[in-house]
Amino acid sequence: AQKVTQAQTEISVVEKEDVTLDCVYETRDTTYYLFWYKQPPSGELVFLIRRNSFDEQNEISGRYSWNFQKSTSSFNFTITASQVVDSAVYFCALKNTGFQKLVFGTGTRLLVSP
């Protein structure tokens, strides 16, 4: 069975704070992809990152960084020096290779106050 757990329903921070969004996944497959999407209030899901199960290198993109650890089945997302524009719902998702569907987590709502 495949499952994605985002235990944090809602997080509130003040601008410039760092924040980490947790994502834990379950899958029996050895090859899979993990994703993070951002959904701002406008509703559109914005693709942030895709990570292949064979690539455990952490990635940094500007203020965003991702920590992929297969040993703990986690793919956490950190925003450094958060900004008000980071306020959104963030979804972690899993896709097994050979399958088309995405398995989404329930999302984490991030509220960044000025």
Add this chain to the structure above:
Amino acid sequence: GAVVSQHPSRVICKSGTSVKIECRSLDFQATTMFWYRQFPKQSLMLMATSNEGSKATYEQGVEKDKFLINHASLTLSTLTVTSAHPEDSSFYICSAMGLAGGNFKETQYFGPGTRLLVL
């Protein structure tokens, strides 16, 4: 790259009418498109998977006669909500996944969504 458009962005209709929503991949070819429904403060619920040139595969509990999906080309899929009722009011989002072997494979790129209100 990987831009997906959706039209209309918002629609209000009367109960009993049909509504068509278009989803287009603008800068890549998509063999597979997906239709989701999202209720307020909830995650996305997959309604159906649509492969170009073939019939859509609907998720359990989704009425295929009510939600008609057509995927006529590698860049266009449509969702028609037939005989809409107030309970069909929701946020509908499409996504597109690129050709195998292409730059946009293995990743779903989402459209901006359509807010449907049935009165």
